[in-house]
Amino acid sequence: MQPFLTREAGQLSGLAGTLSGVFRLYNDRKTELNDSLLAFLDDAAAVYKDRGHQEKETQVLSLKAELITALRSINPVTLEKVTLRRHEMQSGIAFKVLQSVELRLRSDVEEVSVSLRQAEDLLSQIIVVAIQKGLITDPVIAETTTQASIAALWKSMDADADIALAQKRLLLMVSIYDVLLLLDELLAGLRAGAHPSP
Numbered sequence: 046m047q048p049f050l051t052r053e054a055g056q057l058s059g060l061a062g063t064l065s066g067v068f069r070l071y072n073d074r075k076t077e078l079n080d081s082l083l084a085f086l087d088d089a090a091a092v093y094k095d096r097g098h099q100e101k102e103t104q105v106l107s108l109k110a111e112l113i114t115a116l117r118s119i120n121p122v123t124l125e126k127v128t129l130r131r132h133e134m135q136s137g138i139a140f141k142v143l144q145s146v147e148l149r150l151r152s153d154v155e156e157v158s159v160s161l162r163q164a165e166d167l168l169s170q171i172i173v174v175a176i177q178k179g180l181i182t183d184p185v186i187a188e189t190t191t192q193a194s195i196a197a198l199w200k201s202m203d204a205d206a207d208i209a210l211a212q213k214r215l216l217l218m219v220s221i222y223d224v225l226l227l228l229d230e231l232l233a234g235l236r237a238g239a240h241p242s243p
Contacts, residue, residue: 047220048096050164051227054157056092061150063088064143071143079116082139083109089146104149108142115139161227164219168227171211172235175202186235195229 067085070078086109093102114121115138118131127134175181180202189198203209215224 047216047218047223049220049222050157050161051223053096054154054161056096057150057154057157060085060089060092061154064147064150068143068147071139078139079112079135082112082142086112086142086146089150101149101153105146108145112138112142160218161223164215164223165227165231167211167215167218168224169231171202171208171215172228172231174208174211175205178205178208180205180208186232189232192225192229195225195232199225199228 063085067081070081086105090102090105111121115135118127120127120134189195203212
């Protein structure tokens with residue numbers, strides 16, 4: 046079963062918003078930085094675990110361990126006890142962790158966004174073909190507004206062999222839940238286009 050990318054995109058977007066707040070704490074030298082960063086790393090690890098991304102979860106937990114080591118006044122690189130300039134070392138490690146997790150998150154957001162755009166492009170092509178073949182008409186577009194009717198429309202299109210093949214290809218890219226959400230958005234766009242605002 047393909048991952049539910051729309052949900053994953055929402056979770057990653059939420060993490061990105063939280064991370065921006067942690068960066069602000071770092072920039073403003075707030076004392077709650079370390080607690081907030083540790084809580085963020087826990088949240089990020091939980092999201093990756095929930096999505097089944099074990100390697101990414103492990104990477105985040107490794108960054109957390111690095112920060113915790115620094116907060117215990119041990120240099121995570123040399124594993125030596127730090128007594129002089131301890132806060133400077135901890136601040137440097139916190140910044141390094143922030144940079145690493147930001148790169149990880151940015152890469153993941155882009156990856157999910159690209160996958161969803163590709164799925165939307167293919168679904169758009171499916172809809173165009175379905176319209177050309179008379180499987181989707183203006184009344185159908187106007188009436189397909191509920192979750193049940195959207196699912197029924199998606200199912201009805203597999204009566205055409207060419208469309209059924211494209212549907213299978215799409216479901217290899219994203220989950221059925223993504224497909225139905227994207228289909229809802231595209232149909233809403235078609236309805237808005239048919240009745241432009243004054």
